[in-house]
Amino acid sequence: MGLKPATNPDVEATTIELNIDGKAVTAKDGVSLYDVIAMTGKIIPAMCYHYTFDPFGSCGMCLVMQEGKKAPVRSCTAKAAAGMVIRTEGEDLFLARKKAVEKHLSVHPLDCPVCDADGHCELQDMAFQHGVTNLANAKQKFIPEDTRSPVLDFNMNRCIACAECINVCKDVLMIDALQFMKKGGFNQVVAKGDLALHCEFCGDCLAVCPVGAITNKFSKYLYKPWQMKKTTTTCNYCGDGCQLYLETKDEEVVRVTSPLSWKNKWGDRSETAKGHGGLCVRGRFGFEYLDSQSRLTQPLVREGGQLVQKPWLETMHLLVDRLTEIKRKYGADAIAGLVTARCTNEELYLFQKLMRTGFGTNQLDSSARYGHMNFVLASKHAVGLGRSPNDWEDLTKAKAIILIGSNISETNPLTAVRIKEAIRVYKAQVVTLDSAITNVAKLASHPFLIKPGTEGAVIDGLVKATIDQDLVDEETVGRHPQAFEALRGAVANVSLDQLSAQTALPIEAFREIASIFAESPRSIILCAEGIVRRANGYQNVLKLMDLAWITGKLGRTGCGVDTVTEEPNEQGAVDMGASPEFFPGQARFDDPGARERFAKAWEASLPPVGSGAHLIEILKRCKGGQIKALYILGENPLATLPASMEVRAALERLELLVVQDPFLTDTGKLAHFVLPACTYAEKDGTFTNLEGRVLRVRQAMDPLGESLPDWHIMTALANAMGYRWEYQSANDIQAEIMKLLPGYYNLGQPRKVVPVPGQYLSSGYAAEVKARYQRTPPSGEHGRPFSLLMGQLLVHSGKLSTQAPGLIKIAPNTGKLRMNIRDMERLGLQDGAKVRLTSDRGSLQLGVQADQSIAPGTCFFPEHFNEPPVKDLMTVSVDATTGVPSFKQIWVSVEQA
Template sequence: METKTMTVTMSIDDQKVTVPKGTTLLEAASELGIEIPTLCHLKELAPDGSCRMCVVEVEGGRKGGLVTACTAHCKDGMVIHTGSQKVNDSRRFILDLLLSNHKLECFSCGKNGDCKLQDYCMEYGIDDTSFTDGKRMPCHQEDTTNPFFDYDPEKCILCRRCSRVCQLRQGRDVISISKRGFDTKMTPSYEASFDESLCESCGNCVSACPTGALVSKEHKSYRAWETKKVRTTCPHCGTGCQMNLVVKGNQLVGVEPANGPANRNLLCVKGKFASYKFVGAGDRLTEPLIKRNGIFEPATWDEALTLVADKFSQLKADYGADSLAGFSCSRSVNEDNYVFQKMVRAAFGTNNVDNCARVCHSASVHGLAHTLGSGAMTNPIADITTDVEVILLVGSNPTEAHPVVGAQIRQAIQNGAKVIVVDPRKIDLVKDSALHLQVKAGTNVAFANGMMHVILKEGLADRDFIENRTEGFEELERLVAEYTPEKVAEICHIDAEDLITAARMYAKADKAPIIYCLGVTEHSTGTEGVMSMSNIAMLVGKIGKQGCGVNPLRGQNNVQGACDMGCMPYDFPGYQKVANPEVIEKFEKAWNVSLSSKTGLTSTQVLPAATEGKIKGLYIFGEDPIVTDPDTNHVRKALENLDFFVVQELFMTETAAYADVVLPGISYAEKDGTFTNTERRVQRVRKAVEPRGEAREDYAIFCEVMTRLGYPCHYDSAEEIMEEIAEVIPTFGGITYERLEEEGLQWPCRSKEDSGTPIMHVEEFTRGKGLFMAIPYKKSRELPDDSYPYLMSTGRMLYHYNTRAMTGRTEGINKISNRSYIEINTVDADRLGIEEGDKVTVSSRRGTIETYAAVGDRVFPQEVFMTFHFPDGNVNELTIAEFDDIAIIPEYKVCAVNIAPVK
């Protein structure tokens, strides 16, 4: 039975309004377009009512009739005045009091022209305070220790927005009130400086501050009236945070969070402070380069493109189309990726096209597509972090790899959700989790089978769901019967009782999503690990429901989109199979060209084929496999063995240095387009500044190459490309730039009337019935022995992103973190005579590097961890080029190493 919402009708400034019962006066006024001043209010949080600026007059009200609009609820028949004499006098008095303890240096303040206190003082005619006597805030207490922002308590009005956003939204609780009376101030815990605190430099406090108390260092170089703001999507991880680029002239000078569905006015340190400086970096590529006698020399576009076309044409004529290959860029927009794969297929004549999902989430694409019918996240971010009871977090470190998602998980914990962390490391969320299963790296399948064993044994499976909506259950049931808690505990190095507790918690909760990341996928059994996640969810009927599902957090900003656009050797755009003759016929008709029906090579197959001389020509768009791919020595040999190599990039990367031709592309801030985030949400990217030098629109370069190869191609805009995408990809059929203007759309979105699909597989699975896969546990390909006794895993850290091509050009980021490290357990460090910060050598069967020790208990004894961001200790010199048999994904998470102190 549908419940009717109770409403109340009232009057605000002689305008009638009807609103749901429980609506605040501030919200009701906003519906009428009436702006009420606020200094402490944050719409994402409960009202605070501390600043008193939002007072309004209630006719016939008690105590003079003044109430705070942010806390007072609407009532039937209320008559409200928001600008009466009594209201204005009260607001002037509040401003007078605030100025009595405020440093008045507006002209030199970085927030001049962008300060709410200044705006309201001008509006209400307050130039100075009338309270000239009394104690004032002690002077010269500025804290400039944070590399990104400064704090001046003399400009603070104690609105507490900073502490509330830090505690209740970021989940860190770094800032609080200290002292009393005139000495009261906001400060990091124990009155420490910011650089000594637990501050993550997310900058959300800076964005929330209404005055110049917290202000970014960059803000001092511009004034708000000199700038414009351009809404776009963050270029870092797959969360898809919406943000406003702040533009002065043709230069990016800052970033502000926007109210996007995935981030809701939050950003992380990378989004806030490291998503714009690289765009204007002095070492951007600005003209084509051709290597002559081993040295790069500037060239004209015509000269460079003629060489590219001539060389690829000759290689194709001499060795066949399949001697060519292309790697696309999962950090660039959908439109670029679509045109790139079209170039490889229609002009090169091969399906040898791939993107870096190969080295992170191709296991998700394969695994979930096989068991559910679609290889994508099933539920929206907000759905799996807002109203849930239990979160099963497997092989994912979201507070570092997807920080805004991590912050929302912290919020969920504050609201009562219990988190089960399944991870070989003590990640940040462990301290707030209900349970940590510190599994041995590479044992996810055994863990999953153990969970299912307990669920079945204790009668917690959803038998109706299994019978009506799935197939393959009997074989799974037989298999997991062998995986007793005791057996799994021995394999995973965990406590059997913890496994039983985790299974009960997850199965009994009504709303319990599985969230996983590269700790599941980057294994030689990665696809099987993904299938195991869907097995668990289907066993308890937690798919196709709110607050549930199987949710891979995609690594890079547009990995999802690059896969959607067909930058894979076995799929045309929209996951339409190369092996399907009807698909070939469809795209031949759409593109007016004959196409190959032969499944192409993955990127991890192309490089060995290049070493063998089978791949002769390679075109890499925005990828850096020298840094990102396993076993770096093999990658070098492959690139050196190519007959002709083209790189299209923003910077002279380590990979670009091996190229014969380097073409300057443009950044996300210099183009229009779309990214698709981890929750399948297609969102706009908007041009904010003009390209540097002679750099060109990426898709236009591909079109020119195609045309010179004999396949004429041209688009007038990115929007025109999206129109073609919508024609050839059924799940994008309803996506247009016009519809994306306000908010993104989640595919499938099949028509202009379709509002998109927030939750997948609601009534039936994309494949019809969900498929259980009976998967036995298999050991990792390389395990420790006497020569290499430590099990090494890899991953991300908070402050840097992948190869540091973007974050490494932000000075503040480098100040916080500028060198590689290896996490070692204290027991091992003591035995080896290694102390915190010592230089050590790390060696595997593939190479040796030097790095610095980070000693503690985040990893078990005999296990170590390294990030892959830093050139001074590139972990991929050590990682093994073993691959998942199904998705051909590298086993980054497990290899054997030895460690020794540098004498």
């Protein structure tokens, strides 16, 4: 690790002593001198330094005097050595630093008035601090601005060649999209190969640029830092829960900035294990939907087949009348509710409380049902804990990581950065098992491509290989010999040869992966959409738990089976009880103790056990006519589920459909009432991220138009129906949750949890393990050669991001099927050619485009777009245990149209 502190916990560097400004200081050997000085609290100016990457040493500001040397030395690139005597202050050093600033200024354009970085510019600060006046020989570069990239503009006149952007891209993000190039007599930062920049567009280069050389196209020239209100809040695109700063001007979101910035360049390198503070393309550039023109600003009520704008009061009166009438006529079981996991914890809590105590129904579900529920229920079943046991720090410091079925750099980009750091700094062995060529696979030590839909078989093979090679942790297994025997018996007839043929993974690979996983001191399995959103997700997670258990990784610090979530608060939705199975705090709904506790706390009688229904069941009952009223909060089942679910028919049969959403969604267009809700920028609350950290969401601007926060609407609804809910703010709800779930808001720290598999292993395990490894022979008889996958793109998240014009500009809906170039050649298809895509459900015609991340034999269409309606080709299989619908993969045939 070059000159940086030896952060690898496995390596202990020797301690040395040196003298800084007359004080004795101890430090680790081989550390950058600059870091040692920074650790003592002294701040030496440095423009090219940032603690997240190795010192570069181009700015020449961090000069110090070392005893025995005539000229000042650059402290960032100098290594701390024992016995050094260093002076960091003095007139001579000040003048030397001033010279360095002057050098940069002399070729800097007179741009401050138009520069977006003005007021947030390190060169300005340095020039001002060092009192530079009256430069001689100032000249300008006159380089035209590079505006080729859709996101970032490069104005190389302003560049000071500090290389922070290049270094952060190369070292921290491992994307390496930028480089220096000598052009027009100056060293310029250009995209690799001097092409238009096309990368992941995380914008971290923008964040670390100390001048205005890299500017954001979406907010170019719209602001100056002093005009804006800066609100620290939590991103609402994925479950990573990144902290970001929403910068607003009146009612307008101008830009998003990250904690990663040239401004906080001093830090401990080991702290980056908890996150380097950067953002991804969605978080940084996907803010435009917040103040979008298409936001709903008035309640809409259906009148004679049309949605017409009505004032809130009238809408609420009409709505409550309809609701009470339905409840009176058909009973509580005629009402159901769906909620999105993009709501805050407080709103999710309030939603389930409204459904259970207000409407008296347990027919409620959240969007965690689309996949995360598989993991939660499996994990709860096996280890008594419905969430990922590891946080980012564990992930960064792991020695072996198995990424199975997770294109993590697309779904959760910042968790991917943790894995990249694990690879780069902690030298972790990373195994990727996926049916696509993912970005992480390109960096991983053991990338494996498997046949689509065979993730379950791969896990079988891994368990088998572990037992075969005797990689079993004797001590752990010894505690539950009966359970282990049952497992051994269950996998006895699994044959690796057969699996190898089925999955396209060589037998040696099974063995190698098993030994990497078993032999590492800290190993983590990360299973994501490829497991939990596909068929048999529940069983596959349990199998991974088996694998972790027999290798002794279950319950050990820094090890475990983890998942990631697509929406920001899926974990919160489960924790807040927005599912028919759970009360808040993951107490089971049928647990009499919990029922009594919550009934008492809410002063209400609860709906009976067994009356509950999850998403699929709710839709079925809607279609069957049992459910007459559906309250949909931010969800959009019509646009999400394939046509085979007959969602439209189900919704059209309803007597009352209420949709509460910031936008008029497809589902909203069918609704009888559409209530305008706020986005996360306009309300307070908390999100629970995939680590289990509870993160604050803060109000950055006033609600747009007449829209209201969801909790406000729900409170008003409950009060209008005659319940006395006295919530004045999200804080009041929080106070109630705190009383019911003590310790939940753990000051934003991940709650350390230890999985306890003992109970499960000793009681029900042996009985059910047999069935788990019973293999149904692969049905090769589908007759369709291609596997069609629907999944997430890096730039998008759900349907929400399609409302952000910036993100659409980066990744528009091409309406084209993505295929491997070799498949296209084989079929004789040109880029853009029309193909006919046929599945058991039907066929449609669409264009095709080559994509190098798609494995041969598969084709891909992003799930964010319904134009053309590729999703309708999908079949839905519903998991028997968890009710999770899986509809992201199907076999299709592709032929030229």
